[in-house]
Amino acid sequence: MTFPGSLDDTDAARAVRNAGAEPVPLWHADRDLRGVDAVILPGGFSYGDYLRCGAIARFSPVMAELVPAARSGLPVLGICNGFQILCEAHLLPGALTRNAGLRFITRDVRLTVANTDTAWTSGYASGQQLLIPLKSGEGAYAADPATLDELDRAGRVVVRYASSAPNGSARGIAGVCNEAGNVVGLMPHPEHAIDPLTGPSGDGLGFFTSVLQAFAGAGSAGADK
Amino acid sequence: MSDKDTVEVAAATPEQPQPFAELGLTAGEYAKIRDILGRRPTAAELALYSVMWSEHCSYKSSKVHLKRLAPNEEQARKLLAGIGANAGVVDIGRGYAVTFKIESHNHPSFVEPHQGAATGVGGIVRDILAMGARPVAVMDALRFGPADAHDTARVLPGVVSGISFYGNCLGLPNIGGELAFDPCYAGNPLVNALCVGVMRHEDLKAAVATGPGNKVVLFGSRTGPDGVGGASVLASATFGDDGDGKARAKRPSVQVGDPFMEKLLVECCLELYAAELIEGIQDLGAAGIACATTELAAGGEGGMRVTLDDVPLRDPSLTPAEILMSESQERMMAVVAPGNVAEFLRVCAKWDVEATVIGEVTSDGTLTMTWRGGTVVSIPPRTAADGPVYQRPMARPADLDSLQAAPPDSLDRPKDGPALRATLLALLGSADEADKSWVTAQYDHYVRGNTVLAMPEDGGLLRVDEQTRLGIALATDGNGRYCRLDPYDGTQLALSEAYRNVAMTGATPAAVTNCLNFGSPEDPQVMWQLAEAVRGLADGCAALGIPVTGGNVSLYNQTGDNAIHPTPVIGVLGVHDDVSRRLAAGFTIDAAQVVLLGATREEFGGSAWAHVIHQHLGGRPPAPDLDAERRLATLITTAASDGLLASAHDLSTGGLAIALAESCLRGARGCRVSVPGDPFTALFSESAARAVVAVTPGREDEFARLCAAHGIPAMVLGETGGDTLTVEATFEVPLPELRQAWEGTLPALFG
Numbered sequence: 001m002t003f004p005g006s007l008d009d010t011d012a013a014r015a016v017r018n019a020g021a022e023p024v025p026l027w028h029a030d031r032d033l034r035g036v037d038a039v040i041l042p043g044g045f046s047y048g049d050y051l052r053c054g055a056i057a058r059f060s061p062v063m064a065e066l067v068p069a070a071r072s073g074l075p076v077l078g079i080c081n082g083f084q085i086l087c088e089a090h091l092l093p094g095a096l097t098r099n100a101g102l103r104f105i106t107r108d109v110r111l112t113v114a115n116t117d118t119a120w121t122s123g124y125a126s127g128q129q130l131l132i133p134l135k136s137g138e139g140a141y142a143a144d145p146a147t148l149d150e151l152d153r154a155g156r157v158v159v160r161y162a163s164s165a166p167n168g169s170a171r172g173i174a175g176v177c178n179e180a181g182n183v184v185g186l187m188p189h190p191e192h193a194i195d196p197l198t199g200p201s202g203d204g205l206g207f208f209t210s211v212l213q214a215f216a217g218a219g220s221a222g223a224d225k
Numbered sequence: 226m227s228d229k230d231t232v233e234v235a236a237a238t239p240e241q242p243q244p245f246a247e248l249g250l251t252a253g254e255y256a257k258i259r260d261i262l263g264r265r266p267t268a269a270e271l272a273l274y275s276v277m278w279s280e281h282c283s284y285k286s287s288k289v290h291l292k293r294l295a296p297n298e299e300q301a302r303k304l305l306a307g308i309g310a311n312a313g314v315v316d317i318g319r320g321y322a323v324t325f326k327i328e329s330h331n332h333p334s335f336v337e338p339h340q341g342a343a344t345g346v347g348g349i350v351r352d353i354l355a356m357g358a359r360p361v362a363v364m365d366a367l368r369f370g371p372a373d374a375h376d377t378a379r380v381l382p383g384v385v386s387g388i389s390f391y392g393n394c395l396g397l398p399n400i401g402g403e404l405a406f407d408p409c410y411a412g413n414p415l416v417n418a419l420c421v422g423v424m425r426h427e428d429l430k431a432a433v434a435t436g437p438g439n440k441v442v443l444f445g446s447r448t449g450p451d452g453v454g455g456a457s458v459l460a461s462a463t464f465g466d467d468g469d470g471k472a473r474a475k476r477p478s479v480q481v482g483d484p485f486m487e488k489l490l491v492e493c494c495l496e497l498y499a500a501e502l503i504e505g506i507q508d509l510g511a512a513g514i515a516c517a518t519t520e521l522a523a524g525g526e527g528g529m530r531v532t533l534d535d536v537p538l539r540d541p542s543l544t545p546a547e548i549l550m551s552e553s554q555e556r557m558m559a560v561v562a563p564g565n566v567a568e569f570l571r572v573c574a575k576w577d578v579e580a581t582v583i584g585e586v587t588s589d590g591t592l593t594m595t596w597r598g599g600t601v602v603s604i605p606p607r608t609a610a611d612g613p614v615y616q617r618p619m620a621r622p623a624d625l626d627s628l629q630a631a632p633p634d635s636l637d638r639p640k641d642g643p644a645l646r647a648t649l650l651a652l653l654g655s656a657d658e659a660d661k662s663w664v665t666a667q668y669d670h671y672v673r674g675n676t677v678l679a680m681p682e683d684g685g686l687l688r689v690d691e692q693t694r695l696g697i698a699l700a701t702d703g704n705g706r707y708c709r710l711d712p713y714d715g716t717q718l719a720l721s722e723a724y725r726n727v728a729m730t731g732a733t734p735a736a737v738t739n740c741l742n743f744g745s746p747e748d749p750q751v752m753w754q755l756a757e758a759v760r761g762l763a764d765g766c767a768a769l770g771i772p773v774t775g776g777n778v779s780l781y782n783q784t785g786d787n788a789i790h791p792t793p794v795i796g797v798l799g800v801h802d803d804v805s806r807r808l809a810a811g812f813t814i815d816a817a818q819v820v821l822l823g824a825t826r827e828e829f830g831g832s833a834w835a836h837v838i839h840q841h842l843g844g845r846p847p848a849p850d851l852d853a854e855r856r857l858a859t860l861i862t863t864a865a866s867d868g869l870l871a872s873a874h875d876l877s878t879g880g881l882a883i884a885l886a887e888s889c890l891r892g893a894r895g896c897r898v899s900v901p902g903d904p905f906t907a908l909f910s911e912s913a914a915r916a917v918v919a920v921t922p923g924r925e926d927e928f929a930r931l932c933a934a935h936g937i938p939a940m941v942l943g944e945t946g947g948d949t950l951t952v953e954a955t956f957e958v959p960l961p962e963l964r965q966a967w968e969g970t971l972p973a974l975f976g
Binding site for chain 1 (some may be wrong): 484677
């Protein structure tokens with residue numbers, strides 16, 4: 001999916017291709033998901049993020065199609081700005097706020113996989129450690145205590161920072177999912193960790209192969225479109 | 226000056242006084258303009274000439290020297306053949322071409338660090354875009370006053386946040402650059418931004434307006450009152466030594482950047498190129514519409530007619546002169562065939578980019594602009610685009626002899642192991658040598674997914690083609706202290722280091738760009754430094770067999786009478802045949818032989834040791850040896866492609882000691898070495914054309930034979946492994962202690 005200001009869309013497409021699937025470009029202004037089996041909202045600065053990150057992108061025409069599709073089970077992965085958009089669109093709980101140090105941070109971070117039941121993490125082992133780049137200025141996950149408790153209770157924290165969160169995220173949360181587990185958002189960038197030549201590891205590829213395995217297991221395109 | 230100062234009014238009022246001096250023109254230049262036009266210029270024409278003839282746009286003081294940089298036959302072979310006007314494009318093979326350039330944004334970054342640095346990135350990116358290339362990466366070479374100075378705490382974080390804000394939001398990886406400190410930059414920080422772009426051979430675009438009847442389209446952001454006179458009153462002027470006050474008064478001359486619009490503009494332009502909807506294109510940078518119209522018109526064979534009323538404005542009260550001089554960012558100008566205009570506008574609308582037809586190409590040889598029914602500009606465009614040429618007087622700096630006669634020979638040197646150890650830790654923890662993560666962690670180097678190497682490696686390395694793994698390497702270097710002692714040798718040393726850094730990745734150096742940062746050209750001593758630097762660069766590039774493909778000159782970098790050290794910043798581009806065979810600096814395996822390549826002499830003039838330990842600058846810089854650089858580069862490239870090396874790191878400031886420490890820290894692995902002769906010279910001398918490598922186990926003999934074949938002295942120092950940096954019989958430093966010295970400095974200074 002490309003919004004005005006999306007930056008990591010080519011990277012997400014490369015990750016999909018390397019995982020063995022066909023990337024299909026989607027455009028923010030088209031109310032059309034083109035029959036795809038899953039959607040990735042990539043990183044970037046949609047609309048410059050001059051307002052709250054993702055706050056304008058959530059009103060894009062394509063979101064009018066995506067939101068009901070996601071509620072009906074279409075696998076959706078939001079990375080960084082994509083995660084922020086999913087929160088703004090209320091497909092995921094909570095919000096992303098300025099980093100604790102108030103500066104943009106690019107750093108390779110260790111993540112612990114906390115939930116392997118989602119569409120995007122089923123290929124990982126529970127507790128598995130991943131080395132994946134984080135690069136964001138507003139990456140501190142925040143939610144009210146009741147929401148955080150509920151996320152913990154229901155196992156909806158998908159990945160956590162293995163050591164202290166560099167951005168001050170609540171309870172070390174790096175990524176969460178919706179109740180059904182088809183919608184996942186995370187701040188670190190698995191699409192930048194698909195090849196040790198250009199990333200810190202190949203650990204991120206599992207997000208993209210997981211969703212393919214889910215389709216293979218279901219025998220056909222799993223979602224409603 | 227009246228808003229309705231038309232050509233007719235100007236012709237009828239020859240005696241009307243005009244503010245040429247306030248606009249940065251001399252009385253002689255003003256007289257020349259009257260001579261060209263046969264009347265006094267209108268207010269708009271005066272504004273146009275003042276920015277076009279500014280030092281920043283016209284290169285009027287440096288032009289006579291820059292002629293030396295024209296490529297010879299060997300150098301020209303590296304360039305994309307058959308394109309005279311766009312000689313800045315390098316053929317990297319397999320149908321790909323690369324264009325790269327570095328530009329200064331020094332003055333705006335001192336006045337308003339965040340926006341000054343941000344728009345420096347934006348400007349150079351549009352420059353590359355206008356060649357027809359997709360911008361693929363940026364780098365920044367930054368120089369500030371003393372790291373602990375009060376004003377550095379204002380300027381440095383602002384500059385870094387500006388680059389971070391603009392570059393990250395624009396989506397270009399920042400793959401390297403420089404960070405250096407010296408008191409000479411206290412009132413004149415240097416902010417040089419580099420951009421590199423990639424295209425297919427057939428995609429090259431020209432900045433010419435041809436074909437009478439073709440439409441002139443302005444697209445991108447609206448024109449506002451920001452950056453008015455940036456090129457003339459800001460970039461081509463010296464600030465007084467009352468610093469703050471004067472600088473603040475010039476803040477309206479600093480532009481304000483919108484990286485989101487720039488991202489849209491980039492994607493929009495690339496789609497316009499792909500659809501072949503453009504006849505000619507020009508970016509709007511310094512001197513805004515004045516520059517774009519005159520250069521497009523002067524580049525073509527005809528003229529151009531522009532209706533200034535049609536320029537979309539953010540502030541409707543702008544006068545024609547202000548519209549012409551505004552340096553509002555994120556704007557481009559295209560020449561479009563009439564039949565393509567509708568499709569052109571449709572593509573712009575898709576990207577939410579405002580586009581407006583503001584004029585057309587004519588055949589009358591005149592650049593004409595109308596506003597509210599009157600003609601406010603009517604000039605031969607070439608007279609504005611070409612500008613004056615000055616043979617400024619030159620004089621060898623009066624203090625150079627005494628400076629060169631005071632080498633650091635008599636300074637106290639560390640004499641035993643503990644003193645050498647303390648020297649290493651002091652240098653490693655100095656702001657110049659310390660870990661730069663505080664800065665680079667604020668930049669995104671991953672975006673676009675083709676970054677193979679980025680800072681803190683010697684050179685940045687990008688993959689260009691996923692199938693063939695063809696890539697490009699880039700490095701920038703400069704050393705003001707070396708150049709102060711000898712601008713000719715100092716420039717060759719900067720060239721040598723950038724060339725060596727590119728070679729350390731395994732790439733073959735192919736082309737050079739440069740940003741010449743100097744003081745006032747009105748000072749004959751500065752002009753001598755500039756001429757010597759250009760001569761050194763020209764001779765150096767000829768010796769290395771690589772062409773200069775472009776560059777930028779930034780003058781008036783001085784506070785009152787105090788000029789900065791002459792600081793040419795040299796960028797080198799290399800071609801990597803297979804980026805999967807890249808080399809990095811870190812020791813990543815145990816028990817690999819550590820070998821020092823090149824000859825070490827006792828060379829401490831302008832060294833990090835003299836500066837950090839003794840605050841001393843004197844003597845002569847290390848001797849450049851371009852022939853040895855060329856052989857060393859060939860050796861490393863060959864060894865990399867044959868898989869003989871596990872790591873490679875060039876030696877530069879701080880010498881072998883700093884290079885070994887960096888290789889240990891980056892690979893999180895120690896080494897045990899012994900050094901020959903006087904350990905102080907062996908560890909801290911800054912002789913050029915040297916590198917330290919770790920050899921792939923089992924390939925030692927093969928590598929030794931290769932070194933001999935290339936005539937490169939190779940001395941086995943020891944091997945990798947352990948968790949200390951150990952110099953036999955001299956000292957031992959545990960890696961955590963080394964790391965603490967290296968990583969603690971910048972966070973302690975800047976939070």
